[in-house]
Amino acid sequence: MSVAGLPADGATEVVADALVVLAGVGESVLDVAEHERAVASAHAGAVVTFAGVVRDHDDGRSVAALTYEAHPDADRIIGEIAARVAARSGAVRVAVSHRVGDLAVGDVALVAAVSSAHRAQAFEVCGDLVEEVKAALPVWKRQVFADGTDEWVGAL
Numbered sequence: 001m002s003v004a005g006l007p008a009d010g011a012t013e014v015v016a017d018a019l020v021v022l023a024g025v026g027e028s029v030l031d032v033a034e035h036e037r038a039v040a041s042a043h044a045g046a047v048v049t050f051a052g053v054v055r056d057h058d059d060g061r062s063v064a065a066l067t068y069e070a071h072p073d074a075d076r077i078i079g080e081i082a083a084r085v086a087a088r089s090g091a092v093r094v095a096v097s098h099r100v101g102d103l104a105v106g107d108v109a110l111v112a113a114v115s116s117a118h119r120a121q122a123f124e125v126c127g128d129l130v131e132e133v134k135a136a137l138p139v140w141k142r143q144v145f146a147d148g149t150d151e152w153v154g155a156l
Contacts, residue, residue, distance in 0.1 A: 018086035022095035023079040025070050025139065030099050035113035039093040044115035046122040050130050052110035054103050062146035068100040068109060071138035081132050089125045092116045096129055098139055110134075 021038045032051050039047060054066050071077075078096060086094045095113045103109055110133065114126040141153040 018083075018089060018091065019093045020079065020082045020086050020095075021093055022097065023082040025074040025078055025098045025100060025137070027099065027101040030097050030108040030111045032108065032111050032113075035095040035097065035111045038095040039113045039115040041093060041115060043091065043117060044093065044122075045117050046119035047113065047115045048119070048122040048126040049111065049113040050126055051108050052130075054105050054107045054109055056105045058143060063105065063143055064146045065105070065144045066103045066109070067142040067144070068098070068103065069140050069142070070098070070100045074098070074100075074138050078133060078137055081136055082129065085125060085129045085132055089116075089121065089128075092121065092125050094125070094129060096133060098133065098137060100139065 022035060030051075032049055036047055036049055054063070056063055078098060082094050082096050086092055093115045096111065098110050099108065110130070112126055112129045112133070114122050114129060116122040116125065139154070142150055143153060144150045
């Protein structure tokens with residue numbers, strides 16, 4: 001996973017005083033602690049993380065599993081979203097990843113981590129980052145229910 005337009009080997013992108021240290025979409029298992037470590041710095045007095053985890057229910061129905069599919073540009077787009085959120089937020093470090101493929105209940109589908117000097121900013125930026133990824137990232141979810149039926153969520 002990498003920031004859009006940069007190599008995957010530890011690439012970073014400086015935007016104003018902000019730094020996107022990790023942004024990507026892929027099939028690898030997501031590690032929340034890895035995202036926390038990526039945004040850690042001596043400047044940061046706060047690190048806020050979000051983990052979107054596959055739950056066992058949706059709208060009163062039992063969920064057995066999920067499959068996420070992404071548009072081919074999703075990796076680039078998540079990098080652009082992260083850069084945009086970081087740039088308007090000032091001195092923060094941002095990491096965000098979305099998993100695609102087959103996921104089971106309990107698997108992590110989305111991780112966002114933000115560090116900043118103060119907790120209020122870290123909470124706000126992390127919340128904004130998650131909301132913007134959920135609204136703009138071209139990733140679609142197929143839910144498989146315990147009764148064998150399924151439905152697509154977020155598909156156009």
